[in-house]
Amino acid sequence: MGRRLTLRPYVLIVPALLLTCGILYPFGLGLYYTLFDFSASKPQPDMVRLHNYETVFTQDAFWNSAWVTVLYAVGAAAAETVLGVSVALLLHRSSLVGRVLEKILILPLMIAPVIAAIMWKLMLQPSVGVVNHLLKPFGLGGVQWTDTPTGALLSSIAVDVWVYTPFVAILALAGLRSLPTSPFEAAAVDGAGWWYTFRRLTLPMLWPYVLVAVIFRFMDSLKVFDIIYALTEGGPGDSTVVLQIRAYLEAIRFQRYSFGISYTIVLWAVVYLAAMVLVKHLGRIQRKAAEAK
Amino acid sequence: MDTHAHDRRHFLALTAGAAATPLLAACGAGFGGGDDKGGGSAADDVTGSFDWKREKGRTVKALLNKHPYTDALIADLKSFTTKTGIKVEYDVFPEDNYFDKLTVDLSSGRASYDVFMLGAYMVWQYGPPGWLEDLGPWMRNSSATGAEWDQADFFPNLLQADQWSLKDGAPLGRGGQYALPWGWETNVVAYNTEVFTKLGLKPAESFDELREIAGAVKRKAPGAGYDGMYGIAVRGSRSWATIHPGFMTMYARNGLHDFTVDGGKLKPAMNTPEAVAFTQDWAGMVKQGGPPSWTSYTWYQCSSDLGAKKAGMLFDADTAAYFQAVKGASPASGKIAFHPGPKGPDGSLATNMWIWSLGMNAKSKKKSASWLFLQWATGKEHLRRAAVTGNHIDPVRKSISQDAAYKDKMRHLPGFIETFETVVDQTKIQFTPQAQFFDATTSWAAALQEIYGGKNAKSVLNALAGDLAAKVD
Numbered sequence: 001m002g003r004r005l006t007l008r009p010y011v012l013i014v015p016a017l018l019l020t021c022g023i024l025y026p027f028g029l030g031l032y033y034t035l036f037d038f039s040a041s042k043p044q045p046d047m048v049r050l051h052n053y054e055t056v057f058t059q060d061a062f063w064n065s066a067w068v069t070v071l072y073a074v075g076a077a078a079a080e081t082v083l084g085v086s087v088a089l090l091l092h093r094s095s096l097v098g099r100v101l102e103k104i105l106i107l108p109l110m111i112a113p114v115i116a117a118i119m120w121k122l123m124l125q126p127s128v129g130v131v132n133h134l135l136k137p138f139g140l141g142g143v144q145w146t147d148t149p150t151g152a153l154l155s156s157i158a159v160d161v162w163v164y165t166p167f168v169a170i171l172a173l174a175g176l177r178s179l180p181t182s183p184f185e186a187a188a189v190d191g192a193g194w195w196y197t198f199r200r201l202t203l204p205m206l207w208p209y210v211l212v213a214v215i216f217r218f219m220d221s222l223k224v225f226d227i228i229y230a231l232t233e234g235g236p237g238d239s240t241v242v243l244q245i246r247a248y249l250e251a252i253r254f255q256r257y258s259f260g261i262s263y264t265i266v267l268w269a270v271v272y273l274a275a276m277v278l279v280k281h282l283g284r285i286q287r288k289a290a291e292a293k
Numbered sequence: 294m295d296t297h298a299h300d301r302r303h304f305l306a307l308t309a310g311a312a313a314t315p316l317l318a319a320c321g322a323g324f325g326g327g328d329d330k331g332g333g334s335a336a337d338d339v340t341g342s343f344d345w346k347r348e349k350g351r352t353v354k355a356l357l358n359k360h361p362y363t364d365a366l367i368a369d370l371k372s373f374t375t376k377t378g379i380k381v382e383y384d385v386f387p388e389d390n391y392f393d394k395l396t397v398d399l400s401s402g403r404a405s406y407d408v409f410m411l412g413a414y415m416v417w418q419y420g421p422p423g424w425l426e427d428l429g430p431w432m433r434n435s436s437a438t439g440a441e442w443d444q445a446d447f448f449p450n451l452l453q454a455d456q457w458s459l460k461d462g463a464p465l466g467r468g469g470q471y472a473l474p475w476g477w478e479t480n481v482v483a484y485n486t487e488v489f490t491k492l493g494l495k496p497a498e499s500f501d502e503l504r505e506i507a508g509a510v511k512r513k514a515p516g517a518g519y520d521g522m523y524g525i526a527v528r529g530s531r532s533w534a535t536i537h538p539g540f541m542t543m544y545a546r547n548g549l550h551d552f553t554v555d556g557g558k559l560k561p562a563m564n565t566p567e568a569v570a571f572t573q574d575w576a577g578m579v580k581q582g583g584p585p586s587w588t589s590y591t592w593y594q595c596s597s598d599l600g601a602k603k604a605g606m607l608f609d610a611d612t613a614a615y616f617q618a619v620k621g622a623s624p625a626s627g628k629i630a631f632h633p634g635p636k637g638p639d640g641s642l643a644t645n646m647w648i649w650s651l652g653m654n655a656k657s658k659k660k661s662a663s664w665l666f667l668q669w670a671t672g673k674e675h676l677r678r679a680a681v682t683g684n685h686i687d688p689v690r691k692s693i694s695q696d697a698a699y700k701d702k703m704r705h706l707p708g709f710i711e712t713f714e715t716v717v718d719q720t721k722i723q724f725t726p727q728a729q730f731f732d733a734t735t736s737w738a739a740a741l742q743e744i745y746g747g748k749n750a751k752s753v754l755n756a757l758a759g760d761l762a763a764k765v766d
Contacts, residue, residue: 040400040418040419040421040422040728041421041422043423121589125585127521127584127585127586142585146589147585147587147588148746231589232588233530233531234739235530235588235738235739235742236742236746237531237742237748249732252397253396253731253732254729254731254732254735255396
């Protein structure tokens with residue numbers, strides 16, 4: 001009996017242990033491969049230690065991709081947060097229309113991002129796309145949405161925003177509905193205006209929920225691949241080649257496996273650090289919000 | 294009973310050991326090194342008289358790209374099974390994903406597919422790591438290959454396109470036969486005859502004329518009743534596929550090269566003054582007469598724009614126009630004619646080709662049965678049927694290109710047969726064979742997009758050449 005009790009904790013951690021191995025094994029293997037010059041043309045490679053990372057960091061292409069990735073992630077996460085919270089505030093004033101809109105709002109989340117990107121690619125097509133058709137009466141019918149570097153990046157962000165704003169809105173709406181009513185009632189009795197109530201009460205208490213959405217969206221946007229690849233393939237030029245696309249091209253298309261994995265490891269490190277900072281910040285915000293309640 | 298075997302320290306030691314084992318095994322196993330047999334080809338194992346039924350009862354697994362040529366093959370597979378007793382199982386993927394699927398599968402070292410479709414450029418990528426079976430020994434073995442297969446019937450430039458010595462910069466036509474020509478495409482100009490007649494235009498004989506006509510169609514066609522029509526459809530997406538059809542054909546007709554080879558060393562040549570001038574002119578032509586949203590254009594858009602009367606001309610694969618030109622296929626069908634396209638300054642009609650080939654996985658466990666399949670699929674009987682009853686046009690065999698039934702079928706397309714016969718002997722791979730082909734051409738496409746966007750052609754191409762020089766060194 002005593003022996004069974006001693007064993008139980010070890011037996012119970014087996015699934016977690018297997019899961020950890022399942023995560024660590026490919027990760028460790030990937031990390032190990034980056035120390036070699038493994039490619040299709042060199043299936044029996046030499047150990048090059050940190051040379052792949054050295055090459056990554058000395059390439060203009062890497063810094064361009066890193067910059068594009070940050071622009072994309074910050075742009076998409078910021079736009080989605082502002083729009084998502086705004087939509088949630090509107091839907092929170094419960095009405096029949098609000099409840100119907102709530103159901104419709106969730107639709108983009110049910111579409112695979114790559115399908116959404118293809119759909120938008122067709123809609124943004126300058127001559128036959130519906131967007132230019134709708135803009136025609138306003139004298140804006142000839143916009144080349146993805147033909148210029150800025151246009152391509154903004155169009156990609158717009159598609160991301162279209163797909164993921166509902167995610168932020170749903171989280172924010174859940175947050176709004178869980179807020180205590182008494183502080184708002186007290187504010188109303190005191191004659192506080194909407195903006196004052198929003199700034200001093202709603203936002204501080206809602207912030208932990210918003211920050212969870214921001215963390216998810218920022219992390220995901222740093223790792224974006226499908227939307228951009230389907231919409232622009234990274235073009236025009238290198239203007240939308242984010243780190244994931246660069247890694248894919250290097251590892252799969254050009255078959256420089258070690259080099260491609262080095263890109264993904266660098267991206268992992270960036271995402272990991274960003275996540276750590278944001279989660280730490282989230283903890284502080286949550287404590288503050290709890291105090292406000 | 295000793296119960297100490299289950300204490301915490303022992304347990305952790307065991308689990309750590311178990312977790313580390315695969316990692317250590319991976320270190321020890323190297324990088325999926327081969328279980329290759331050293332020495333001769335498996336073709337040498339086939340002896341005796343040739344027999345189609347030799348591998349009766351086997352199943353061959355094929356990976357195919359979604360294409361009208363593939364449709365014609367699949368429609369005829371029953372006759373292969375009847376002839377050989379071999380069953381063919383296949384997966385079909387759209388072109389966007391096809392090569393990634395094939396690359397990942399071959400690089401894994403598994404033999405999930407015995408045979409597959411590939412282009413000649415892929416031989417440069419898949420050949421050096423040893424993923425492709427050299428078909429030369431199979432072709433030379435009369436026990437493995439029937440006399441009716443008739444190697445001499447292939448257009449020689451097509452057979453040579455899949456032959457390579459696996460050395461960067463070495464010309465094609467020497468070394469192993471890493472795939473067999475099965476279907477191909479010449480890159481020519483197709484145009485809308487109705488628009489050309491209305492605007493009083495004739496197909497361009499020089500690049501200057503082509504640029505002029507492309508601009509003229511874009512300016513005048515909408516006023517002549519073709520709303521939204523532009524001049525010329527050419528590919529523009531950030532992909533290797535943008536470079537090889539119209540662009541490379543016109544580039545080669547101007548006597549230009551992608552790389553020069555000096556003492557076995559490759560040197561990028563896309564930044565010579567002549568190449569810079571040509572590239573600038575090409576980007577200018579697209580700007581003046583090309584499609585809106587050109588930077589996302591693949592052959593699908595180019596082809597459908599010609600069919601939808603959105604493009605006055607198409608400079609791409611003849612098949613891309615053919616699929617729109619056949620009766621009832623598109624609003625423009627019956628109004629599409631073919632022309633070899635502009636000549637180079639010295640009258641050159643050098644044309645770049647795309648060649649759909651069939652290859653065999655070097656790791657296949659069913660090589661003999663796979664070879665019978667390749668032999669049948671590239672044989673006269675199937676290819677004739679595919680050309681006459683299916684849409685497998687641009688025959689790789691001389692006999693089929695001269696076949697009366699085939700010519701009858703193609704005759705109603707103005708200029709198709711004449712164009713094919715004019716360029717067939719001058720069509721070959723115009724690129725320098727080398728393993729970094731996909732990187733070079735993808736970067737080249739990105740450079741073209743930047744020039745189209747207004748960047749200085751010389752500095753963009755100099756940067757491209759500098760980047761590629763380090764990679765191909």
